[in-house]
Amino acid sequence: MSRRVVSSPFFKQSHCTGPGQFKMCGPEFHMMGEEEPKRKPSIKVIGVGGAGCNAIADSPFNNIAVCTAMEDTRAIRLESRVLVTAEHIDFMKETSFKTVRSIKYEFKEWLESAVGETDIAFIFAGLGGDTGSYIAPVVADICKKRAGLCVSNVALPFSVEGKDRRCVADCSLTKMCEASDITITYPNNHLLKMVPNLPLGKAFNVMNRIMMVPLLELEKVLTVGDLELVRRNFNRSNSCRLGVGTGSGEYGELRALEEAITSPWFDFEKDRVMSALVIISSGEVEEEAVRRVLDELAKIIPYSKIDYAGICDKELGAKYKVMLVLGFA
Numbered sequence: 209m210s211r212r213v214v215s216s217p218f219f220k221q222s223h224c225t226g227p228g229q230f231k232m233c234g235p236e237f238h239m240m241g242e243e244e245p246k247r248k249p250s251i252k253v254i255g256v257g258g259a260g261c262n263a264i265a266d267s268p269f270n271n272i273a274v275c276t277a278m279e280d281t282r283a284i285r286l287e288s289r290v291l292v293t294a295e296h297i298d299f300m301k302e303t304s305f306k307t308v309r310s311i312k313y314e315f316k317e318w319l320e321s322a323v324g325e326t327d328i329a330f331i332f333a334g335l336g337g338d339t340g341s342y343i344a345p346v347v348a349d350i351c352k353k354r355a356g357l358c359v360s361n362v363a364l365p366f367s368v369e370g371k372d373r374r375c376v377a378d379c380s381l382t383k384m385c386e387a388s389d390i391t392i393t394y395p396n397n398h399l400l401k402m403v404p405n406l407p408l409g410k411a412f413n414v415m416n417r418i419m420m421v422p423l424l425e426l427e428k429v430l431t432v433g434d435l436e437l438v439r440r441n442f443n444r445s446n447s448c449r450l451g452v453g454t455g456s457g458e459y460g461e462l463r464a465l466e467e468a469i470t471s472p473w474f475d476f477e478k479d480r481v482m483s484a485l486v487i488i489s490s491g492e493v494e495e496e497a498v499r500r501v502l503d504e505l506a507k508i509i510p511y512s513k514i515d516y517a518g519i520c521d522k523e524l525g526a527k528y529k530v531m532l533v534l535g536f537a
């Protein structure tokens with residue numbers, strides 16, 4: 209990919225604030241979808257706890273629910289269901305994660321047989337409650353060992369839910385990041401900015417749809433050959449956030465990038481970004497448009513490795529969509 213820098217009307221100043229400012233300090237690019245073997249990866253989707261099962265409700269993939277009897281999974285098309293008891297949760301609470309990871313435990317065996325063989329595992333959970341916080345890291349650990357790529361998507365509790373819940377969520381998030389290849393966090397607090405007037409149930413539905421975006425987009429491009437490269441790239445990052453934008457007209461792709469990069473979830477310094485997944489889609493994706501997006505990104509996240517793809521999505525017509533998953537240290 210050429211490194212021609214295009215000046216555009218939408219990026220008046222560089223967002224690059226690190227020592228590399230005004231130098232092309234050189235992100236590395238990898239185009240997804242081209243690596244051998246080019247076989248489409250198999251995918252398992254695992255919802256853990258109430259929020260996790262809500263998030264996978266419309267998933268068209270092979271779904272597994274890991275839940276207590278309280279969680280209603282009747283509407284989900286399930287491949288299997290692993291029932292969590294109070295005893296399992298107490299065991300995880302009382303045992304260090306290092307020990308949980310290294311010992312044999314009946315519940316882990318149930319999870320292993322439910323996950324089986326798969327190329328990619330996508331895990332969904334809300335942290336702060338018991339089931340998601342204590343069980344999802346164990347699920348991630350098992351998936352990382354069994355799958356080529358383990359991507360965890362976790363909602364973080366509202367501040368108003370209290371300090372204790374936040375504390376449980378923080379502790380669980382550390383384990384999730386340790387156990388997964390990619391951990392994307394979705395702070396529920398930002399929902400208030402995005403959909404301020406919606407009742408909570410409906411706002412959660414919005415969030416659940418947003419949480420599915422990386423899965424739905426990556427599924428279109430990844431080959432089995434890409435998985436190891438993406439995994440290595442994201443080793444450099446701790447946790448990740450998602451931003452999506454759309455744009456039309458002249459430089460529609462750059463308008464889409466501008467909207468994605470100003471996502472309320474990217475509330476960290478961009479020069480901390482170490483890894484990025486970028487998917488640029490449109491009815492017809494022009495190579496020049498892809499180059500312009502990557503050139504602008506090179507200035508904004510100069511220290512990052514960037515896995516990218518351009519994909520045709522006829523439904524978008526002339527509009528461009530940019531999805532960014534940014535991983536930071």
Ligand SMILES: Nc1nc2c(ncn2[C@@H]2O[C@H](COP(=O)(O)OP(=O)(O)OP(=O)(O)O)[C@@H](O)[C@H]2O)c(=O)[nH]1
Binds near residue numbers: 257341363366415
């Ligand atoms: N995005 C999203 N977040 C949710 C949803 N339901 C709950 N949450 C959030 O996720 C956190 C965990 O809630 P649950 O998933 O219901 O808890 P759980 O994992 O089932 O745990 P226990 O019920 O305590 O065993 C909550 O504190 C909320 O912030 C949902 O449908 N969508």
Ligand SMILES: [Mg+2]
Binds near residue numbers: 257258276279339
């Ligand atoms: Mg629950």
